[in-house]
Amino acid sequence: MEKIISPLLRGLNEKELQDMMDIHFSRKQTYEKNAIIFSAGSIIHEIGIVLSGSVNIENNDLWGNKSILSNVPAGQVFAETYAFSHEPMMVDAVAAEDCTILFLDFNMLMDNPLENRTWQNKIIKNMLNVSMQKNLALSSRIFCTSSKTIRGRLLTYLSSQSMKAGSTTFDIPFNRQQLADYLNTDRSALSNELGKMRDDGLIEFYKNTFRLKAVPQALS
Template structure:
């Protein structure tokens, strides 16, 4: 069970740099964040590993931001089996569009993969402003960041749709690797373990292992646990003409 909410002001110095690395808060100083989080009625909750943060049976009227740990977002299919959507890491947000739609119930499950601290916000002052009160300038700036963040998440969902529509597993692997940062030494660090990656690609784990072995034998890439070494850079070039 998660802990009771902590006072944000007391914990803000610890997490200020994390918040500023998130697109939602990238334009705010720590002093501005102190005021803004008060306007957004922010609270921090702790979730032990394996704890459910959101679920279809729970109210999900508040968006959140992961401060520490990891969480995974999944859907349950018609047979109640989990379908992995994405991994959420520190400074990444969730539930933004859901809240802006005034959708009170989450269609997905968000589960803590590690012990996690989560910052929850309230958009009531954004969605239902008091016409008798002047809007704080900080909220205008936050609204601009929020619009960019939701647009970015829509783009990621479109990438996900493109991935799951692929018939060949090799193409799914290519599209997924294209979405990750490529380091100067041509390596890519995978944020997912092999089982999570198979779920994300909607593939059988043994089939994924075979395809990675084929790619290695063809000198396209080498894989070692969560690290991919790209041997043939043309593999990451888009296939769209």
């Protein structure tokens, strides 16, 4: 089985990973960009791990308004809360680009003690850490959308991405429409504000690459 770098599978060896496949606890599937992996309203029993590409977690209301709640890059996990709770999904999991997903059967993990399967307890322990990281990511988005102004939201988001990258030059995982959806604002207004911020000497950008040129005194 190919080597997978994921916090959920930390500490597992190749033999354990292969055993997961052999007993049908895990399976792989590929998706094209914009394909629906899990849809709102579904009751699921599998956790998804992104092996390649990335996945967006989206909320779409009855009026057709879309909001991107998070981007799940390669190695990270999605849908674990719904797989655990067996509650209908309130969001869509959508392929942000061509991607390959490794699915783990959560029912098998939690409901059936697997004799001599050392990987079972490892995954359960890793799940706690993954859940904590997801809570931090959700808190980050709340911070990014709390400002009343588009500039405030952009500065908060770009500052967080800069700190995450450890550099004032960094790439973001969203195109302009996706960034507008993530920050819960209009794309045209967001693009206009980015232009103003560039003219004010705060940032430089080209497509998904940004550079912070000045540290703002306030984020609102």
